[in-house]
Amino acid sequence: MAPEDGGTGRRGRGRPAGSRSGTPETRDRILAAAREEFSARGYDKTSIRSIAKSAGVDSSLVHHYFGAKEQIFAASIELSFEPAFGVPDVLAAGPEGVGERLARFFVAIWENPVSRAPMLAILRSAVTNDTAAAVLRGIVLRRLLERVASELKVPEPRLRAELAGAQMIGIAMMRYVIRIEPLASADMEEVVALVAPTLQRYLTDPGPVTG
Amino acid sequence: MAPEDGGTGRRGRGRPAGSRSGTPETRDRILAAAREEFSARGYDKTSIRSIAKSAGVDSSLVHHYFGAKEQIFAASIELSFEPAFGVPDVLAAGPEGVGERLARFFVAIWENPVSRAPMLAILRSAVTNDTAAAVLRGIVLRRLLERVASELKVPEPRLRAELAGAQMIGIAMMRYVIRIEPLASADMEEVVALVAPTLQRYLTDPGPVTG
Incomplete structure (x- = not known):
């Protein structure tokens, strides 16, 4: 480089x-x-x-x-997403209760403004600029998705990891960016309890068997 | 006005x-x-x-x-979100199979570039501008969330409706904006099958009982 x-x-x-x-x-x-x-x-x-x-x-x-700017943005993302790179370790602790552990892990990152702000900023850049989206995509793929998928014992592990990620990103968008109530000020323990079964199913339940 | x-x-x-x-x-x-x-x-x-x-x-x-610009943006959102205002009708058809119907309803809106493009554009504006976010928040609340919540027979219907919405918004972000594979080119029938139980649970299952 x-x-x-x-x-x-x-x-x-x-x-x-x-x-x-x-x-x-x-x-x-x-x-x-x-x-x-x-x-x-x-x-x-x-x-x-x-x-x-x-x-x-x-x-x-x-x-x-x-x-170039693209490369320093990539380095900046690696730094900002550092906390999220702990996801594979959360999964490696085994399938039992992984949905709740993972939900709690994300919530802990977000509820701390120091780790939340740079992650939201990168999401903003990716949503508005194609180059930024491509850089983010590459890093999520290489640093997170491949390692996450290798921990899962379900069909189509990457797709399921992405659906779990989509649930958590969507919650972050609505809670911290669009700030819509009641999610914006909901007790996060309640959110964890509601979301944990979703993540648990995506990451550990082999069904539904489709075409 | x-x-x-x-x-x-x-x-x-x-x-x-x-x-x-x-x-x-x-x-x-x-x-x-x-x-x-x-x-x-x-x-x-x-x-x-x-x-x-x-x-x-x-x-x-x-x-x-x-x-002012804020008001014409609001009118523009009302126009762009017109397809999504059909959600309460999807719910009104009853709880059985509502998760699958709703997933299919969203996917049909997104897979049509004519309805997708303006919705994604508004999401982009809301993510980067606080005034735009406030306008979107007000419209989603008034035009969608209140009506949706009144159709649901679960505790905290608004929070649950938002978690379901967060799942679908997150998928749209990853599929159409960040465009990460395999979700970006996944067969949407498979995505519907995986996501339907999530929406079904949020919108119809009274558990888990918390706090």
Whole structure:
């Protein structure tokens, strides 16, 4: 991917005084700034330049570490979706009660604004920009869906994992984005109790047998 | 809301040659243009001016019929969501098989690009703009949720209707917006078979008894 510069920071010329370059800290700082920018402004309105400005470095350094906007968006998604990558471990604990465990796992991520905000921001970008949707699709497929499907002992495990995911994404949309009552302020224990059997069935019940 | 002008079209001055004004046809033409504009550009980028231009009328005439941008967006949603307003009739046919009927009803709306495109466009606007979300929320509540809830014989009928809606919205997001496989090209009969028991349970099964 991005070439290494051996920590010399040669490509960081022209950056504001006081900024560092060519170190892992710089890369992390750029990535944190990228996540902030994508969250606040969406994919369309974020540019390499705006990320560089927010990180206090030269644009060339952003290019150096991440390449094009598409790639830094991908890195930003990987960071924002980090909590969700724990799903395969939830499934690996076995089929009994997996619906409830999974519902609780998602709710815990969402009810914490620190993990919720960047995930919703990425959903927003994907809904409004095809490139952002393609990047999200690739990461969900590679980092989540393949691993989830390998844990399931049902026909069409990927399709079922996606239906379970669709249920949870739909709830997030209605609760946090459209904010429609009573779901927007429902007790999440009640939501978990209602949703758990849905996830349990998709992920563990081999029926219905279809054509 | 918008004042009546008795069909005189007095406020349509300055419009391009050949346009009509002050007639029900003009109102319909403006509304159709609004729906097109909101679909193609989203809530943020659509203006009264761009709607007027697309409809071939003066901006004042758009104001005259619909008031502010928020109101014409509301009218545009009412038009786009017209197919979904049939949900209460689907429920009124009785609890037996309602999950399957409802899943099929949604799938029929989505699989037709003519009804799908404007609904997805409104979802996009609501996801990216708080005013658009508030308008959508009000219409879903008033035109759909209240009527749906009155058809259901379960505890917390609104919450359950929303969980069913969340399942279907999530599927639409993953199939048509993020376009993740295998859901993006799945046989919808198979999806209906898998989803029907979920909707059936939310809408007719009084359990689980919580708290």
